[in-house]
Amino acid sequence: MRGRGPAMAEEAAVRAQADAVRRLKQDKADPDEIAKEVAKLLEMKAQLGEDEGKHKFVLKTPKETLTGKYGEDSKLIYDLKDQGGELLSLRYDLTVPFARYLAMNKITNIKRYHIAKVYRRDNPAMTRGRYREFYQCDFDIAGQFDPMIPDAECLKIVHEILSDLQLGDFIIKVNDRRILDGMFAVCGVPDSKFRTICSSVDKLDKVPWEEVRSEMVGEKGLSPEAADRIGEYVQLHGGLDLIERLLQDPKLSQNKLAKEGLGDMKLLFEYLTLFGITEKISFDLSLARGLDYYTGVIFEAVLLHQENEHVEEAVSVGSVAGGGRYDGLVGMFDPKGRKVPCVGVSIGIERIFSILEQRLEASEEKIRTTETQVLVASAQKKLLEERLKLISELWDGGIKAEMLYKKNPKLLNQLQYCEDTGIPLVAIVGEQELKDGVVKLRIVATREEINVRRESLVEEIRIRTSQC
Amino acid sequence: MRGRGPAMAEEAAVRAQADAVRRLKQDKADPDEIAKEVAKLLEMKAQLGEDEGKHKFVLKTPKETLTGKYGEDSKLIYDLKDQGGELLSLRYDLTVPFARYLAMNKITNIKRYHIAKVYRRDNPAMTRGRYREFYQCDFDIAGQFDPMIPDAECLKIVHEILSDLQLGDFIIKVNDRRILDGMFAVCGVPDSKFRTICSSVDKLDKVPWEEVRSEMVGEKGLSPEAADRIGEYVQLHGGLDLIERLLQDPKLSQNKLAKEGLGDMKLLFEYLTLFGITEKISFDLSLARGLDYYTGVIFEAVLLHQENEHVEEAVSVGSVAGGGRYDGLVGMFDPKGRKVPCVGVSIGIERIFSILEQRLEASEEKIRTTETQVLVASAQKKLLEERLKLISELWDGGIKAEMLYKKNPKLLNQLQYCEDTGIPLVAIVGEQELKDGVVKLRIVATREEINVRRESLVEEIRIRTSQC
Numbered sequence: 001m002r003g004r005g006p007a008m009a010e011e012a013a014v015r016a017q018a019d020a021v022r023r024l025k026q027d028k029a030d031p032d033e034i035a036k037e038v039a040k041l042l043e044m045k046a047q048l049g050e051d052e053g054k055h056k057f058v059l060k061t062p063k064e065t066l067t068g069k070y071g072e073d074s075k076l077i078y079d080l081k082d083q084g085g086e087l088l089s090l091r092y093d094l095t096v097p098f099a100r101y102l103a104m105n106k107i108t109n110i111k112r113y114h115i116a117k118v119y120r121r122d123n124p125a126m127t128r129g130r131y132r133e134f135y136q137c138d139f140d141i142a143g144q145f146d147p148m149i150p151d152a153e154c155l156k157i158v159h160e161i162l163s164d165l166q167l168g169d170f171i172i173k174v175n176d177r178r179i180l181d182g183m184f185a186v187c188g189v190p191d192s193k194f195r196t197i198c199s200s201v202d203k204l205d206k207v208p209w210e211e212v213r214s215e216m217v218g219e220k221g222l223s224p225e226a227a228d229r230i231g232e233y234v235q236l237h238g239g240l241d242l243i244e245r246l247l248q249d250p251k252l253s254q255n256k257l258a259k260e261g262l263g264d265m266k267l268l269f270e271y272l273t274l275f276g277i278t279e280k281i282s283f284d285l286s287l288a289r290g291l292d293y294y295t296g297v298i299f300e301a302v303l304l305h306q307e308n309e310h311v312e313e314a315v316s317v318g319s320v321a322g323g324g325r326y327d328g329l330v331g332m333f334d335p336k337g338r339k340v341p342c343v344g345v346s347i348g349i350e351r352i353f354s355i356l357e358q359r360l361e362a363s364e365e366k367i368r369t370t371e372t373q374v375l376v377a378s379a380q381k382k383l384l385e386e387r388l389k390l391i392s393e394l395w396d397g398g399i400k401a402e403m404l405y406k407k408n409p410k411l412l413n414q415l416q417y418c419e420d421t422g423i424p425l426v427a428i429v430g431e432q433e434l435k436d437g438v439v440k441l442r443i444v445a446t447r448e449e450i451n452v453r454r455e456s457l458v459e460e461i462r463i464r465t466s467q468c
Numbered sequence: 469m470r471g472r473g474p475a476m477a478e479e480a481a482v483r484a485q486a487d488a489v490r491r492l493k494q495d496k497a498d499p500d501e502i503a504k505e506v507a508k509l510l511e512m513k514a515q516l517g518e519d520e521g522k523h524k525f526v527l528k529t530p531k532e533t534l535t536g537k538y539g540e541d542s543k544l545i546y547d548l549k550d551q552g553g554e555l556l557s558l559r560y561d562l563t564v565p566f567a568r569y570l571a572m573n574k575i576t577n578i579k580r581y582h583i584a585k586v587y588r589r590d591n592p593a594m595t596r597g598r599y600r601e602f603y604q605c606d607f608d609i610a611g612q613f614d615p616m617i618p619d620a621e622c623l624k625i626v627h628e629i630l631s632d633l634q635l636g637d638f639i640i641k642v643n644d645r646r647i648l649d650g651m652f653a654v655c656g657v658p659d660s661k662f663r664t665i666c667s668s669v670d671k672l673d674k675v676p677w678e679e680v681r682s683e684m685v686g687e688k689g690l691s692p693e694a695a696d697r698i699g700e701y702v703q704l705h706g707g708l709d710l711i712e713r714l715l716q717d718p719k720l721s722q723n724k725l726a727k728e729g730l731g732d733m734k735l736l737f738e739y740l741t742l743f744g745i746t747e748k749i750s751f752d753l754s755l756a757r758g759l760d761y762y763t764g765v766i767f768e769a770v771l772l773h774q775e776n777e778h779v780e781e782a783v784s785v786g787s788v789a790g791g792g793r794y795d796g797l798v799g800m801f802d803p804k805g806r807k808v809p810c811v812g813v814s815i816g817i818e819r820i821f822s823i824l825e826q827r828l829e830a831s832e833e834k835i836r837t838t839e840t841q842v843l844v845a846s847a848q849k850k851l852l853e854e855r856l857k858l859i860s861e862l863w864d865g866g867i868k869a870e871m872l873y874k875k876n877p878k879l880l881n882q883l884q885y886c887e888d889t890g891i892p893l894v895a896i897v898g899e900q901e902l903k904d905g906v907v908k909l910r911i912v913a914t915r916e917e918i919n920v921r922r923e924s925l926v927e928e929i930r931i932r933t934s935q936c
Binding site: 392 | 609611613614617618620624628738739742743744852853856857860863873874875
């Protein structure tokens with residue numbers, strides 16, 4: 001909720017103000033003006049405050065951080081007031097906090113993933129994995145690099161995740177904000193309407209073109225001719241062939257932005273060909289993505305409707321990953337506006353989990369929820385102390401061991417517990433075994449039992465449960 | 469922030485109300501009374517609401533959840549108001565949400581850990597790892613079990629964590645709320661003052677007895693005689709010997725609660741002896757723990773001051789873990805008050821990290837921050853496509869590989885990158901290697917280079933980077 005890094009931005013601002021005061025004094029400016037600027041400087045210093053340690057910190061309210069970054073989605077930001085009446089917000093996504101983090105810590109080069117909760121003031125729909133509080137999983141690459149190499153890596157990762165999880169058939173739609181803006185320009189959309197028309201286009205995956213068109217014309221005041229021209233472009237989707245065709249398009253090819261975007265799109269497809277994943281990639285002119293901060297390539301992965309023998313109910317979840325390039329966002333947090341180009345992707349893990357869970361339920365497969373390697377059990381009564389001693393040895397040896405928290409559990413109940421929870425081994429202490437210096441190791445699956453010398457038990461369990 | 473599980477508690481309440489209405493009708497009760505109860509039932513049903521799917525959910529505001537669980541610490545709860553004016557709170561710890569989760573989902577038996585953020589409206593002290601927003605790591609065992617077995621496991625885990633992390637010498641103080649309450653009773657503290665006197669005692673790790681005594685007598689109205697009697701007890705600490713002595717104490721041994729607590733404490737020490745960890749455990753009558761919800765054993769791990777040749781500044785962080793038994797908390801969330809006994813521990817990972825970081829800084833050791841196994845590099849220009857193809861093969865083979873996001877990086881820069889980041893291997897493609905169907909594999913540490921057939925590269929990298 002609150003910034004934690006050194007308040008570099010504020011310190012820089014204070015230094016700038018101190019310089020300004022110094023210059024005014026040197027220039028023998030109007031004393032009233034000097035006094036005004038000195039007062040401002042003192043206030044800034046007071047606000048900066050001091051921590052008890054050697055570093056200085058300022059606790060930032062993140063409201064300023066979120067304002068003006070999300071466009072029409074801003075209404076979904078979860079605003080809150082704390083006891084002191086300060087306006088706070090719960091983070092809407094992980095991208096804006098990431099950009100702020102880079103700017104505050106002057107990081108110009110990083111690749112990282114981040115799994116954490118975000119908040120939306122939206123109508124929740126639990127059965128489809130849509131909540132007000134939910135996890136996101138973001139992967140981003142920040143830094144000044146040669147074009148489209150990190151962008152291609154992001155798409156490769158999305159492809160890898162969706163393939164490995166075997167979520168069924170999917171498609172990753174790609175487009176570029178510059179191509180969209182160029183398209184809007186050649187269609188006759190006034191500059192001032194680019195963002196709002198873009199967010200109308202963004203609705204095309206949910207509502208039919210006719211509705212989007214009437215929003216553009218009716219609510220947003222676009223001319224019907226411009227809307228119809230957009231309508232022709234946004235039904236286009238394809239691969240390298242479509243890119244080549246649009247590069248020859250008499251109108252688009254005259255627009256600088258569109259040409260840049262199409263050139264990079266071509267490069268991206270070349271790299272994706274080397275990665276062997278173009279089969280699942282669709283260059284789609286109707287893809288817009290609602291958020292304001294994207295500046296280049298944008299993409300969104302959607303699961304395709306599927307008939308599955310195991311899944312009775314149709315699993316309809318739509319978009320499961322999305323992202324794009326946002327080269328201007330870090331600069332918005334830097335006092336000097338220094339830019340750090342970024343590209344990243346957000347994986348909808350909550351939705352993906354809801355699909356996996358539904359599928360698992362349908363398949364009636366049993367999944368182990370613990371990694372316990374062995375249950376420490378006893379064959380007779382009054383052996384609690386011996387079980388505690390043995391489990392301690394196993395824990396100290398790095399073995400994942402459990403025992404029933406009962407003084408005198410029945411052996412049958414202990415074995416049943418292993419069957420129920422999928423624990424593969426049982427280490428049984430009994431009076432005879434204690435005398436002989438051995439432990440009886442039972443393999444739950446086969447019911448085979450062997451005596452293992454106590455000093456070899458850790459190693460024996462390790463071997464029998466190691467699987468790579 | 470908001471409850472997500474099926475609203476079982478509410479549904480149960482609605483069913484109970486429906487039963488009550490049915491009985492009133494059967495009994496031909498006063499029609500006015502029936503009408504009143506029906507109205508109540510309808511209101512409850514309306515509140516329960518309906519989700520669009522097959523399940524019913526109620527979104528709970530967590531304010532009610534937190535109120536009345538933390539005693540005098542409640543002032544540190546971070547209250548917030550959302551746009552709708554609802555009073556919300558950010559979670560203060562992970563224990564109360566855990567208890568709520570068990571009650572809502574009728575779970576009577578679970579062992580789990582949970583690492584997540586909590587919020588305190590406190591004065592932050594960054595240099596000592598104290599923040600308003602910070603991570604906690606909790607481990608809890610819930611269920612009706614034989615006495616002190618799960619409690620001993622919690623202490624074993626704390627001991628294991630602090631030992632394995634080599635945080636220096638530490639001590640785990642243990643006490644029992646029942647011993648404290650018994651002690652207060654025999655010292656002449658009125659029942660109504662137990663909780664507030666307990667939170668005075670809790671301050672003994674930070675302020676001297678004289679100050680605590682004057683708070684008890686001056687602010688909280690305790691008689692000086694009672695305070696002095698408490699003063700004698702709270703200076704006691706030791707092991708099994710002290711427990712035995714107090715079991716013979718003429719006053720304490722007459723108090724039922726104290727006797728129960730001391731009996732369990734003895735059992736706990738027997739189990740800890742079997743775990744081999746009593747050396748670091750101190751039964752300490754001054755340990756109180758501020759929170760209201762504890763009902764039995766309580767404990768707190770503190771790092772002892774240490775002189776370390778590597779660490780210039782004294783690292784003073786105090787308590788790094790704490791917890792105890794809270795048998796009543798789950799019942800507070802259950803509509804029928806059904807109890808689920810729990811014991812758990814909270815690890816102060818943020819403080820522990822701050823110690824580890826300070827130590828690392830002092831030692832000037834370099835720690836790898838990535839797990840990258842191999843850098844895919846090129847020896848000549850114009851090999852970007854070949855690098856992309858190779859890295860894709862490695863990724864598909866499960867190898868952690870990176871490459872520089874440059875079209876034509878210099879070989880020297882690529883090798884330097886490995887030196888800087890600790891990547892152990894470089895897979896180099898060059899024109900000759902491509903012709904020969906091999907990749908040059910360079911071992912960064914030794915500068916040795918070998919040619920590996922391309923189809924064996926994944927296996928070769930796996931072997932050379934496998935360490936267990």
